[in-house]
Amino acid sequence: MITTENVEQAEARVTEARHRAAMLRKHGAGDAEDMVTRAVTAAADLWERKARQDEALKARKAAEKPHAAELRRLGKELDASADRLGTAAQTAAHALTKLIAAVTAHNGAVQAAHARLTELGLPLGDADVAEYESGAGRAGELRLLGEHWGPAPADTVAQFVISRVMGECFGPNHPGARIADIRVHSFTRGGAGKLADRLTAA
Incomplete structure (x- = not known):
């Protein structure tokens, strides 16, 4: 202009x-x-x-x-649409914040269980058995009644969830659906135990 x-x-x-x-x-x-x-x-x-x-x-x-009159109507429709989009974006951001908080809380529960198994003198393995049904392992990992549990970085979980959404909405070849972060691949292969199972099945 x-x-x-x-x-x-x-x-x-x-x-x-x-x-x-x-x-x-x-x-x-x-x-x-x-x-x-x-x-x-x-x-x-x-x-x-x-x-x-x-x-x-x-x-x-x-x-x-x-x-x-029609131009004013179209403008109002676009304003309303932008408002809905803004609300959806805020809801999504709030949901991600809640997700990260839930992962942090879960990691605290895993840490507490690991500490308790250690107090009880129940290591995950020893000279006689490589891995018991219940026991505290290395790096905060443990087994409890046959189920494997471990901590997961909250940012890795958020990244994994976002990549799944991107893949579902835009296809598996979308850059947002293909993550190079090795921590995510470790997580999906069971690095966090049952937590990874729950999220990959969701």
Whole structure:
């Protein structure tokens, strides 16, 4: 959009070019007039383009006038749609926040169970048995009544859930559905035990 300010700036450049040309002529420069001519041509071109623009805007305003009510209706529909989208985005962000909080709480439960199994003197394995049905293992992992449990980074779980949604909505080849993070692949292969089973089955 060409504004009156744009044209005024172009005219100011003409004035500046004339001033500089006068200074250059005092020092015998031969191309001073070329600089002025370029500035004058640019300003005239801008004036002409603004005149065409203003005429086109006037014509468009006249063309829109019979459709004013419909244009207002379309604007209200778009505003309402944007409001719904904003609400959905806030709901999704809130859900992700709750997801991360739930993972953090679950990791706390896994840690507490691991600590209790350790207090009870029940290691996951020993010299006689590689892995018992219940016991505390390394890196916070454990088995309880035959089920494997382990901690999971909350950001990894969030990333995994988002990638599943992206895959379902946009296809498995969408970049958002293909995650290179090795932690996610470890998680989906059971790195967090039963938690991974629950989320991959959801």
